[in-house]
Amino acid sequence: MMKEGIETIKATIEIKGLTHQFDDQKALSEMDLLLETPKIYGLIGRNGAGKTTLLSLLAGYREVQEGEIKIFGEAVFENSSVTRNVSYHGKPDYEEEDEKVGAYFDFYQRYRPKFDKAYALRIAEVFEIPLDKKINKLSQGKQSALKGILGLASKTPVTIFDEVYLGMDAPSRTRFYKEVLEEQLKEPRLMIISTHLVSEMEYLFDHVLIMHQGKIMIDEPADEILERGFAVTGEKSQVEEFTKDLRVLHREALGQIQKVIIFGEKEKLREEVLERLNIEISEVSLQDLFIHLTEKKRDVDDQRVKGGKHNG
Amino acid sequence: MDKNNRWRMVTWDLLRVQGRWTIGYIIAFFLINIALHLFLGHLVGDTFNFLTLSLQSARVFMLIIGLITATHGTKIFVKIGVTRREYFCGNILSTFLLGLTIILSAVMIHMGLGTLLPGYDMARFLTMAVLLEGLLQVIHFYLVGWLIAMGFQRFSKFGGIAVIVFNIWFMGQYQYFWTTEGVLENITFGYSFTSSNTSITFSLAVIFSLVFSFIILGLIHFISNKLEVQP
Numbered sequence: 001m002m003k004e005g006i007e008t009i010k011a012t013i014e015i016k017g018l019t020h021q022f023d024d025q026k027a028l029s030e031m032d033l034l035l036e037t038p039k040i041y042g043l044i045g046r047n048g049a050g051k052t053t054l055l056s057l058l059a060g061y062r063e064v065q066e067g068e069i070k071i072f073g074e075a076v077f078e079n080s081s082v083t084r085n086v087s088y089h090g091k092p093d094y095e096e097e098d099e100k101v102g103a104y105f106d107f108y109q110r111y112r113p114k115f116d117k118a119y120a121l122r123i124a125e126v127f128e129i130p131l132d133k134k135i136n137k138l139s140q141g142k143q144s145a146l147k148g149i150l151g152l153a154s155k156t157p158v159t160i161f162d163e164v165y166l167g168m169d170a171p172s173r174t175r176f177y178k179e180v181l182e183e184q185l186k187e188p189r190l191m192i193i194s195t196h197l198v199s200e201m202e203y204l205f206d207h208v209l210i211m212h213q214g215k216i217m218i219d220e221p222a223d224e225i226l227e228r229g230f231a232v233t234g235e236k237s238q239v240e241e242f243t244k245d246l247r248v249l250h251r252e253a254l255g256q257i258q259k260v261i262i263f264g265e266k267e268k269l270r271e272e273v274l275e276r277l278n279i280e281i282s283e284v285s286l287q288d289l290f291i292h293l294t295e296k297k298r299d300v301d302d303q304r305v306k307g308g309k310h311n312g
Numbered sequence: 313m314d315k316n317n318r319w320r321m322v323t324w325d326l327l328r329v330q331g332r333w334t335i336g337y338i339i340a341f342f343l344i345n346i347a348l349h350l351f352l353g354h355l356v357g358d359t360f361n362f363l364t365l366s367l368q369s370a371r372v373f374m375l376i377i378g379l380i381t382a383t384h385g386t387k388i389f390v391k392i393g394v395t396r397r398e399y400f401c402g403n404i405l406s407t408f409l410l411g412l413t414i415i416l417s418a419v420m421i422h423m424g425l426g427t428l429l430p431g432y433d434m435a436r437f438l439t440m441a442v443l444l445e446g447l448l449q450v451i452h453f454y455l456v457g458w459l460i461a462m463g464f465q466r467f468s469k470f471g472g473i474a475v476i477v478f479n480i481w482f483m484g485q486y487q488y489f490w491t492t493e494g495v496l497e498n499i500t501f502g503y504s505f506t507s508s509n510t511s512i513t514f515s516l517a518v519i520f521s522l523v524f525s526f527i528i529l530g531l532i533h534f535i536s537n538k539l540e541v542q543p
Contacts, residue, residue: 052543061390061541078537080318084393090543096384110321111392156393162543 012037012158012190013058017067020053020214027053029214031067035207037157038188040180042205042222044198044290049211051194052090055162058192059088071158084113089151090162092143094135101138101146102131105153112154120153123179127172140167148176152183162194173197177204198287208286212294222286229289233259234279242277249292261292318394322402323409326385330377330410337373338417341366355425355432363422363437367446370414371453378407378457386465390541400533403458411451415443441514448521452486455528462535486524 013035020028027050035041045051056062057069060076060083069076076082099107101124109115124131127145129138138146144167151159161180165173181204184191195201202208208225210218218225229249232239236258243260250261261284274281345362349355355362381403389399419438426434456479463475 056541056543059543060395061543063538063540078395078397080393080395080398083390083395084318087393088391088543107325108392110325111318111389111394 012072014070014073015067018054018057018064018069019066020050020057020062021065022053026214028057031214031216033209033216033219035190035192037190038184039206040184040191040193040204041207041209042198042201042286043192043194043209043211044196044286045194045211046294049294050214051211052162054211055088055090055160055192055194058158059083059086059160061088084111085156086158086160087112087151087154087156088160088162089147089164091164091166092140092147094138094143094146097135100132100134101129104135105131108150108154112156114155116153116155120149123149123152126175141169141172144168145172145176148179152179155183155187155189158190158192160192160194163196165195165197173200177201180204198290199285202286205286210290210293217293225289226283226286228264229261229284231259231261231282231284231288232279233257233282234277238277238279242279249289250295261288263289263293319398319401320405322389322394322399323405326381326403326406327409330381330406331413333377334373334410334414334417337370338366338414338421341369342421349429355429361422361433361437362425363418363442366418366421367415367442367449370418370446370450374411374414374450374454375457377410378454379461380457382458382461383465386462386536386539387541396537396539400536404529407451407454407458411447411454414450415447418446419443444518445521448518448525452483452521452525452528455525455532456483459528459532459535462532462539466535466539482524482528486521 013033015031015033015035018028018031018033019026031054043051043055053062057064058071058076060078063077064075071082071086074082076086097104102121105115105117105120105124109117121131124146127142127149129142129146129149135143135146144164147164148161148168151161151164165176168176177200180191180193193201193204202222205222208218208220208222209216220228232242234242234257236253236256239258239260243262246262247264248260249263252259342362345355345365385403386396386399389402390396394402422438423434426432460472460475460479464472467475
């Protein structure tokens, strides 16, 4: 899915032909991708789609097996000038970390050249994280918040959040999202946010990447992808007539009323047809698009069969 | 400290943590020996003295902290942007400095006991040969712990056990240069502070020890330079 014509010089991250395998299971398959600064990328995918494998390769946690990853034009693995500028923040893994929070900020600051300790201290207070407490004694939620704080305060040009918010409660997550947006306004950088909480976070994303079975399925600006998806609701025969040439992601029926989710062909909507048929067009959330785009084909077919039987 | 010399920062940070453990170990070992001496008087006489006892136990201590440090250290440092190579270099320097700290602490306590305890034979073991061998041995044991931890991380359970088996054999070879006893006996009990093997001079034993330690270092580098870190 390499985009022709994009000036690669703008790309902070350049991925070509990336393939990665664990034993006999392919986690990533011939992936091409360009990511640019400053943007917030939402990386969405089902469990096992290959998100964490991709992100850990970007962070230099693993060596590339096949293909290449370049960040700022250089290979990542074992390249100190790159790895110091790329930070990955995943689920809390502080079982063995008996350093106190305040001391850990000092330790972190030594290795992250742009780490803003004053900012870290300020938001630690907002998240009510006690600086004099050992990190492994913090609750799961506070440890997650600490990961988020380190990511934001690190100010690394490439900052990766891999479901970092999972242990946080709703108010903390909301606060975290707010900080993400404020930081991006103050000091724009390339952020990649991997998430399952699509509906909660979609407003953060400038650009959406949907991963499926080790490949990038969708790589589009967030507003464009939302424009391409829509739902059609109406009487079954009319909806079927209207959608017969369109790409149907999902069908559901209630009696004679059918709702269909369409992706990618809004230009085919014609006013005269819409007026003739008594159907309603509505927006679809990114979460719904993600769910139905990554649904197994068999599942979609099953839905069709169910819909047909139900109404027949 | 220059932030471009990241391996030296790694050295400093490792020493900070390991230094705390080492101080705890030295204090605990000192108190145990003083307590034993008060009841048994074991520090006075031909058999035991604080220096030789502490250097023996320091090997086990270094083996354990080599294991612990390598098990968690690589992951921690790679996650804050340090390369495996920088961690490797930083850890080598910290190992040397830690070994030196232990030897010097043991010597100072040994000298202190020599002044305070009547009948304590301070001079007999306080030679450059003893100190050099002690330093080489504690460093070697740390490297062995490091190698075992890397073996488990890189090759999982069975690979790790294979690395342990290799190390037992390798340490047997290593100890040969410092003793004349049987290999297994050496690993369990044996420890001589100057080579009594008449066919091997002290300087040759030092050279072979260094060669063995460099082989271990080479293996650690080989195993860890592409080590995967779990996110």
